[in-house]
Amino acid sequence: MPKVLPEYHEQARKKIIAAGLEVMSKKGYQTTTMDDIAGYVGVSKTTLYLYFKNKDDLVVEIVKDVHQKIQDTAIDLFHTESTLDAYTGLLDLFLKWDLNRIGLNFDILALVTRSEVLRINYEEHMNAVIERATFGIICLQKKGKARQDVDAKTLAISMIFLMNGVTNLILKGMSREEIRARYHEMGKVILGFDDSEVSSTDA
Structure with missing residues (x-):
């Protein structure tokens, strides 16, 4: 498995945080799923779980x-x-x-x-x-x-x-x-x- 540069990891993490804020603002916390956020970012849900547990x-x-x-x-x-x-x-x-x-x-x-x-x-x-x-x-x-x-x-x-x-x-x-x-x-x-x-x- 290729190593991920720390700079890229932090950049991806910030992108997911921004996406989470955007999607949850539109849909509300309760109805937003990790699938929704993954789709907004353009990554798989599995990738999302590399950065956040839930x-x-x-x-x-x-x-x-x-x-x-x-x-x-x-x-x-x-x-x-x-x-x-x-x-x-x-x-x-x-x-x-x-x-x-x-x-x-x-x-x-x-x-x-x-x-x-x-x-x-x-x-x-x-x-x-x-x-x-x-x-x-x-x-x-x-x-x-x-x-x-x-x-x-x-x-x-x-x-x-x-x-x-x-x-x-x-x-x-x-x-x-x-x-x-x-x-x-x-x-x-x-x-x-x-x-x-x-x-x-x-x-």
């Missing part, structure tokens, strides 16, 4: 991949944009989701309650998000650029809660433009920014 194993890697992309975007935004603009930039990631993708997100959240591996992964991700957001707001408070009357972790969690509620507003029928505008205004209230601070970089 569908749940693939979902774990999809969640990790999505979380990593959000984290990478956050690092970039918070180094280049003002704090509120960075939070709003992260919101834009969720506003790009169509109804199928939102449906898959709810499917995965349901799986988190039943899968220990997924739950641990999700908890680690959320704890890291809260920790980084809290640290960022502490830095702003020290510079006098965020409200001082509320502790930093509460402010960070408030912004994260707002972001996580976006999909419900989309399902409610609110336009993405209105969601974005209202999120930006609510962020100003939560963080205690005035208009001059919103438009300037916090670095």
Whole structure:
């Protein structure tokens, strides 16, 4: 059996993860089969099992991949944009989701309650998000650029809660433009920014 170069293995793995996200978004987690994903990628199901033990194993890697992309975007935004603009930039990631993708997100959240591996992964991700957001707001408070009357972790969690509620507003029928505008205004209230601070970089 010929050896597979590590670079090719990782490339194929990423392709399968992307395909899994695409197919599950269209069909939903429950009705998607490994055959569906193999057909989308253009490989045999046997080949798929060389990379992932089963569908749940693939979902774990999809969640990790999505979380990593959000984290990478956050690092970039918070180094280049003002704090509120960075939070709003992260919101834009969720506003790009169509109804199928939102449906898959709810499917995965349901799986988190039943899968220990997924739950641990999700908890680690959320704890890291809260920790980084809290640290960022502490830095702003020290510079006098965020409200001082509320502790930093509460402010960070408030912004994260707002972001996580976006999909419900989309399902409610609110336009993405209105969601974005209202999120930006609510962020100003939560963080205690005035208009001059919103438009300037916090670095």
